Amino acid sequence: MGSTNPENDISEFLKSDVNKGFRIIVERYSSKLYWHIRRLVILHEDANDALQNTFLNAWRNIGDFRNESSVYTWLYAIATNEALALINKRTRNTALSLDDLGSYFVDSHEGSTWFDGDEAQKKLQNAILKLPEKQRIVFNLKYFDDMPYEQMSRVLNTSAGALKASYHHAVKKIEDYLQNG
């Protein structure tokens, strides 16, 4: 059952021993998924909820995983949707925009407990929060996770060309904000 591609191992485990396969998935990907979600939702408690929902969702729908994309891509798609659902819910309940929340978080004392970056990183986070939602996701996936566009297109169900354009626009806006904002 061994192979050089760890993704193949997971797929094989999911078919032969789903519990073992799922445990490997959680241990291997929880950290990556958490940070992806956290960069979108900012607050740790929200990221924690979305992460657990992501894996719960994955477990319930593990039968739908057809090996057409990698486990990694599949999980990222679920995690992105969970983060967006949480953001939308928060927006409806609090009427607080994400960049208001982000600014508060990075600048306040409470926020400083969970934010450990320097001034430049604070400004970068603020700049990212000002991007439109989808563009923010694209920027985070490319800039922080270095995800290839082809893989990103499967996560976000958008063409690689559109994602490239989106990323370049995002970089331009962020650079303008860093210089002039």
Added chain:
Amino acid sequence: MKELKEISKQNPFKVPENYFEEVNRKILSETAGIYPGRIRKSIIIRLRPYLAIAAAAAILIVLSYTAVRIFVPDKFKPGVPVITVSEFSNNYLNEIDILTLEQNAESASLPNVASGYTSNDIIDYLVFENIDIYDIYKYL
């Protein structure tokens, strides 16, 4: 202000100590009580046993047909006997042939035949319509 490429990509957010060990444990314990979605195998894998049976049956049929063709002598094979054109003309046409037909046609009374048709016209018609020579012979 620094440019984007100069800013550290290091994660500026913090998490509680041992967070990932605890959340992993919590996720696994929560999902332990839930029946997972059934793993669906690809359609090829699900059809594999049936494809194997179909392939085996096809091979058996081909082998049987080949064996019959090789080992069963022609004389035992049922069906219409095949004769060559030379056999036909030597054995059958000698008994009754087109010329004989033509002679008989000339002397026969052919009711309801429109005038103006020659014997050759009639014979040409019979040949064109692929009338069986045995049928013609029967009526003479």
